[in-house]
Amino acid sequence: MSKLTKEDVLQQAKEMNVKFIRLQFTDILGIIKNVAITVEQLEEALDGEIMFDGSSIDGFTRIQESDMYLKPDYDTFTVFPWRPKVGGAVARLICDVYTTDGKPFVGGPRNILRKVLQEAEEMGYTMYVGPEPEFFLFEKGDNGEPTTITNDQGGYFDLGPSDLGQDTRRDIVLALEKMGFDVEASHHEVAPGQHEIDFKYSDALTAADNIATFRFVTKAIANEHDLHATFMPKPIFSEAGSGMHMNQSLFKGKENAFYDPDDRLGLSQIAYYYIGGLIKHAKGMTALTNPTINSYKRLVPGYEAPVYIAWSASNRSALVRIPDAQGLGTRVELRNPDPAANPYLATAVMLKAGLDGIKNKIEPPKEVVDNIYDMSECAKEDACIDSLPGDINIAVQYLLRDEVIKEALGEHILNRFVEAKQIEWDVYRTQVHQWELDQYLKIF
Known part of the structure; x- marks a missing residue:
């Protein structure tokens, strides 16, 4: 169970002047991938409604079943301290990958560990x-x-x-x-x-x-x-x-x-x-x-x-x-x-x-x-x-x-x-x- 709530993340993003958020996940080989969104999309992302094309990630899905959802782990929200703050800070959330029917994706390494x-x-x-x-x-x-x-x-x-x-x-x-x-x-x-x-x-x-x-x-x-x-x-x-x-x-x-x-x-x-x-x-x-x-x-x-x-x-x-x-x-x-x-x-x-x-x-x-x-x-x-x-x-x-x-x-x-x-x-x-x-x- 997450310690942070959706409201906590939204509030932190506001207080830290976050402009961009990277929704991160790893492929089967452990390479970090990400989908970048603006803070205006953060609430939608926290609800697990951001979709990406899984067929573009090696080992994820076949072309005919490509759509996948990213469900962020609220506790992983953090700001990149080395990025310049001019124009807004950059933050990240680590995500679990889900299929369109709402089930954890069997090819998601984080899901395997879970x-x-x-x-x-x-x-x-x-x-x-x-x-x-x-x-x-x-x-x-x-x-x-x-x-x-x-x-x-x-x-x-x-x-x-x-x-x-x-x-x-x-x-x-x-x-x-x-x-x-x-x-x-x-x-x-x-x-x-x-x-x-x-x-x-x-x-x-x-x-x-x-x-x-x-x-x-x-x-x-x-x-x-x-x-x-x-x-x-x-x-x-x-x-x-x-x-x-x-x-x-x-x-x-x-x-x-x-x-x-x-x-x-x-x-x-x-x-x-x-x-x-x-x-x-x-x-x-x-x-x-x-x-x-x-x-x-x-x-x-x-x-x-x-x-x-x-x-x-x-x-x-x-x-x-x-x-x-x-x-x-x-x-x-x-x-x-x-x-x-x-x-x-x-x-x-x-x-x-x-x-x-x-x-x-x-x-x-x-x-x-x-x-x-x-x-x-x-x-x-x-x-x-x-x-x-x-x-x-x-x-x-x-x-x-x-x-x-x-x-x-x-x-x-x-x-x-x-x-x-x-x-x-x-x-x-x-x-x-x-x-x-x-x-x-x-x-x-």
Whole structure:
């Protein structure tokens, strides 16, 4: 239930001198789309009467069933603080997509997450998520095109003058806070030009909205500094890629259902079952949590990204880590997602996997306390430690075998997502890449 009413939004728009409103939603790949209206149409929009052509959005509808409605979530109303106020401010509302018969559109990623959240609610749980998205800041070329030239040579937790991106990062944080974010921390990451901004955990739907908002705000503010921000998982060879660790917990009312003070790690049986579900469905989820060909250039040993399907409270080489927090802060951290993921679909499949673990009482494997990167192949086999898929094509095959994850997505999104990934893979595998020319052209 929205905290804000229609009247609240109309009043805020008036007080803030809003002239334009962007009605935002995401496509299946997680790209933000929007329909812009003037404030004179706001009341009509708040009543869910703004229509758009769904056939123009990849994966949405067929031509003969193109009309769709945008129903705004009143609580997402906010003004873009970086836009000039001359002539009126610009605001946005995040919308759910509905069909002409008044039903939630099965191809709307936000609707998919709502559906799985409803399943959790029926089991008595509310999901909370704390994301840790990373990104790169690159210089622009003479014609304004993005390059892969970083604007600094800083490292982990560096500050100026090594961290030349700190002013941009500061302005991103300030913009996010003005838009209602509760930013917990921001810092330079491991690679040159790489940064991380963490915002406080929130209910899963708000967290997914925040991730989507964070990405376009970061790009907009970086552009103001004549920089290009990218959430591409692995833009630079030999440097660490960008991840988006997802801290997850389930609450029953005001109590953290993952916490048990009598357990060695402070975890309840529900938490262990949830971990069991994440481990069981790790391969089936990967196409959603790591959805691009480039995602798998990050998921290789040696660059801090998790490759091995295991869990641990003590080392960061495992896929699932248990941060050292107790009580309300008890949580499970999934470390393989990257910031190119559609936040609604990624959150939906993670929750669906965890709920399956709870429903079917799936015990996780034994905790792995050793650094998996240092273990021999024999030792990994003895410990039954499997690996994530090595590329998006293999990940899609695992997705198609996982009935639980397929159920979370629904037939419409599943079919169109798989089709998009198969086309992407086919184009990639038939291209002649620069590496091949460098490696073979002179030799053969």
